[in-house]
Amino acid sequence: MQQQLRQQSFNLTGCSLSELQIIAEQLGEKPYRARQIFRWLYQKKASSIDVMTDLSLAFRQKLSAGGYYVGALKILQEQLSAIDATRKYLFELADGNTIESVLLTEDARATLCFSTQAGCAMGCTFCATGQSGFVRNLNAGEMVGQALGVMRSTDQRLTNAVAMGQGEPLANYDETLKALRIFNAPDGFAIGARHLTLSTCGLVEGIRRLAEEPEQFGLAVSLHSAIDVKRAQLMPKAAKYNLAVLQAACKDYTNKTGRRITLEYTLIAGENDQEADLRALIQFCRGWLCHVNLIPLNPVAALKYDRSLPSRVMRFGQELEQAGIAMSIRKEKGADLDAACGQLRQRQVHRS
Ligand code: SF4
Missing domain, CATH: 3.20.20.70 (Aldolase class I)
Incomplete structure (x- = not known):
């Protein structure tokens, strides 16, 4: 998985659905959560994980703690x-x-x-x-x-x-x-x-x-x-x-x-x-x-x-x-x- 590396941080922007499924599974979540993140990233143009409100707060916290973020140019x-x-x-x-x-x-x-x-x-x-x-x-x-x-x-x-x-x-x-x-x-x-x-x-x-x-x-x-x-x-x-x-x-x-x-x-x-x-x-x-x-x-x-x-x-x-x-x-x-x-x-x- 090619990622923009920012001191142990991983940019979610650019991730495919299958990559997001791997991330969700690694964090103990069901793979279908990946589709929700995918939609937030590209369909809803989310600027941060915090706004992904149909993900549980615990999952959002796990994503942030894992170093994942939504990057922008x-x-x-x-x-x-x-x-x-x-x-x-x-x-x-x-x-x-x-x-x-x-x-x-x-x-x-x-x-x-x-x-x-x-x-x-x-x-x-x-x-x-x-x-x-x-x-x-x-x-x-x-x-x-x-x-x-x-x-x-x-x-x-x-x-x-x-x-x-x-x-x-x-x-x-x-x-x-x-x-x-x-x-x-x-x-x-x-x-x-x-x-x-x-x-x-x-x-x-x-x-x-x-x-x-x-x-x-x-x-x-x-x-x-x-x-x-x-x-x-x-x-x-x-x-x-x-x-x-x-x-x-x-x-x-x-x-x-x-x-x-x-x-x-x-x-x-x-x-x-x-x-x-x-x-x-x-x-x-x-x-x-x-x-x-x-x-x-x-x-x-x-x-x-x-x-x-x-x-x-x-x-x-x-x-x-x-x-x-x-x-x-x-x-x-x-x-x-x-x-x-x-x-x-x-x-x-x-x-x-
Ligand atoms: S036109 Fe310019 S950008 Fe396109 S291939 Fe040639 S050098 Fe590269």
Whole structure:
């Protein structure tokens, strides 16, 4: 059981139902008590054991005496977009590291974009997080804690969540899946599996492993170029799997699960938005169950890249459609915030 250790103290936030059953049994309680704690933690967003009033006082005292507590992430900064109500959060972890989350709201949808690692080892050259390097994996409690922090601060229920913040979720597979299962649990955040998405830069072993999972979680794969040499420049670590290997894993995933994969394609001026790039993208996508999400780049001040002209974005969209490939163009959100992944955190690091 991975726990945030605080001098013999154990954070209940992030515990699965089976872990809570073990805790209840170890304290001499019936295993069904675990479900009550689970509901308090995730459904009722309890901030302490004391408020779990349908547990006996004796049990609550045993939990506290045993060092169990309900941890919460500290919000260091919260930015609210004046344009579209996007909210961006900078959280502090118990060890002082910082991570980012974003809440995107549109009509009845409230989507949390959460981080799975502090920093990232993948080194994508257009990404602020990728440039600042890897710090450590987050545990499930720290992923779930981002959702709890956002829900408490907005008093809003989440309808969707995507592991698309900082970090590579498939490089932290077990804890990310554990967190997604808490998001999905009817007594947890009760978000349908199809509304929970994991976004990877294309770690093939992880894609193959995910295909074996029973849940219908969504999968997005960051492609960003369908030309090997260009992809290697933009995504040096991810490109250890060439495009043929990546495509084979994606096709096997869709054949096995029947689920469509979203291919994320960030359009960067002069880098991956030329006619040869478009032809390669169409070629890569033909004949299997995928959907291309075109994303105008969120430029990072310290990096050399610019977003593609709107006319290039439109051209990519039109040509994909004409080729019979499902596509969408991501709407810009929170344009007045430190919007690109990792920028808020970087600013904090530079300030301190
Ligand atoms: S784009 Fe994603 S995978 Fe690449 S460095 Fe940034 S956080 Fe990591």
